Amino acid sequence: MTRLDRYAVFGHPIKHSKSPRIHRLFAEQTGQTLEYTTQDVPAEQFQSAVNSFFAGGGKGLNCTVPLKELAWNCADRKTERAQLSKAVNTLALQADGSLLGDNTDGIGLVTDLIANHAIVLSGSRLLILGAGGASRGIIAPILEQSPHTLVIANRTVDKAVKLAAEFDNDNSIAGCGFEALKNRQFDLILNATSASLSGQLPPLPTGLLAKNGVCYDLAYGNEPTAFVRWGQENHALKSLDGLGMLVEQAAEAFFIWRGVRPKTRPVIELLNSERKP
Known part of the structure; x- marks a missing residue:
C-alpha cells in the first residue's frame, strides 16, 4: 500500500484552522493524493515537532502564529521573500533532505x-x-x-x-x-x-x-x-x-510542494458561502 504524502499546519492555537479543508479541496481539484492535518505546537516544542514530522516522512509544513519566526530559523535555505520578511510560513522538504523556507503571505x-x-x-x-x-x-x-x-x-x-x-x-x-x-x-x-x-x-x-x-x-x-x-x-x-489571502497563500504553498497551481476562486466562493450572512 502506497503511503500518502503528508503535510500539516503547525500553530498554537490551531483548532480553528481552515487550512486542512483548503488543501483537501486543492488536492481534489488537481487530482493530487495527499494528507494534510493540523498540529497544535507551542513555541517551545516547535523544533522537536518539526524534526519529528520530517523524520516521520512529512513532505511540507505551514506555520502560523506564533511560529513563523521560529520556522525562519530552522530553514536550511530561504527564498528572497522569506529573507526579507524574516518569517517563514511554508517549509518544503528538498530532495537532498534540506528544508526550504518561504513566506507566501x-x-x-x-x-x-x-x-x-x-x-x-x-x-x-x-x-x-x-x-x-x-x-x-x-x-x-x-x-x-x-x-x-x-x-x-x-x-x-x-x-x-x-x-x-x-x-x-x-x-x-x-x-x-x-x-x-x-x-x-x-x-x-x-x-x-x-x-x-x-x-x-x-x-x-x-x-x-x-x-x-x-x-x-x-x-x-x-x-x-x-x-x-x-x-x-x-x-x-x-x-x-483576509479569507481570500488565506486561500491565495495556501495555493502558493501547494504549488511549492506539488508543482501544480490550483484554482482559488471556487474555493474562496465556497468558504464565503458558508459564512454567516
Missing part, C-alpha cells in the same frame, strides 16, 4: 487584492496598521507594485520607523505613530494587527479613508471583524477580510 495578499478584487496598488496611497510579523511579511510584495506611498503606523512609534527603514530604498515608505495620521488620507488601509478579532481598533482619526478607498483586514472570521465594520462605517468602497 505577501503574494497571497497581493493576488487577492489585484486578481480577486481589482484593487489598484500602483500609484496608490497605502497605510498598514501594525508593525509586527504580519506587516513584515507583506511589505516587499506591496512595494513591488509601486505604490505612491506606503505608511506603517504603530502604537510603538520606534518599531514602525525601524521596520520602514529596513525596506526603504527610495523614500516611498515611512513609519509613524497613530497621532501622525491626522489630516492624511489613504486609498487602501490594511489592518495587520490581530486586535479587531477581539473587537479592538487602533485610534484611527476621522477622514483617514479617501473617497472610494478600500479597507482590508488580514484577519478573518465567520462574522465581520471590527476593522471590516469600521471600513463599512467610514464608507469604504470595499471593506474586506
Whole structure:
C-alpha cells in the first residue's frame, strides 16, 4: 500500500484552522493524493515537532502564529521573500533532505487584492496598521507594485520607523505613530494587527479613508471583524477580510510542494458561502 504524502499546519492555537479543508479541496481539484492535518505546537516544542514530522516522512509544513519566526530559523535555505520578511510560513522538504523556507503571505495578499478584487496598488496611497510579523511579511510584495506611498503606523512609534527603514530604498515608505495620521488620507488601509478579532481598533482619526478607498483586514472570521465594520462605517468602497489571502497563500504553498497551481476562486466562493450572512 502506497503511503500518502503528508503535510500539516503547525500553530498554537490551531483548532480553528481552515487550512486542512483548503488543501483537501486543492488536492481534489488537481487530482493530487495527499494528507494534510493540523498540529497544535507551542513555541517551545516547535523544533522537536518539526524534526519529528520530517523524520516521520512529512513532505511540507505551514506555520502560523506564533511560529513563523521560529520556522525562519530552522530553514536550511530561504527564498528572497522569506529573507526579507524574516518569517517563514511554508517549509518544503528538498530532495537532498534540506528544508526550504518561504513566506507566501505577501503574494497571497497581493493576488487577492489585484486578481480577486481589482484593487489598484500602483500609484496608490497605502497605510498598514501594525508593525509586527504580519506587516513584515507583506511589505516587499506591496512595494513591488509601486505604490505612491506606503505608511506603517504603530502604537510603538520606534518599531514602525525601524521596520520602514529596513525596506526603504527610495523614500516611498515611512513609519509613524497613530497621532501622525491626522489630516492624511489613504486609498487602501490594511489592518495587520490581530486586535479587531477581539473587537479592538487602533485610534484611527476621522477622514483617514479617501473617497472610494478600500479597507482590508488580514484577519478573518465567520462574522465581520471590527476593522471590516469600521471600513463599512467610514464608507469604504470595499471593506474586506483576509479569507481570500488565506486561500491565495495556501495555493502558493501547494504549488511549492506539488508543482501544480490550483484554482482559488471556487474555493474562496465556497468558504464565503458558508459564512454567516
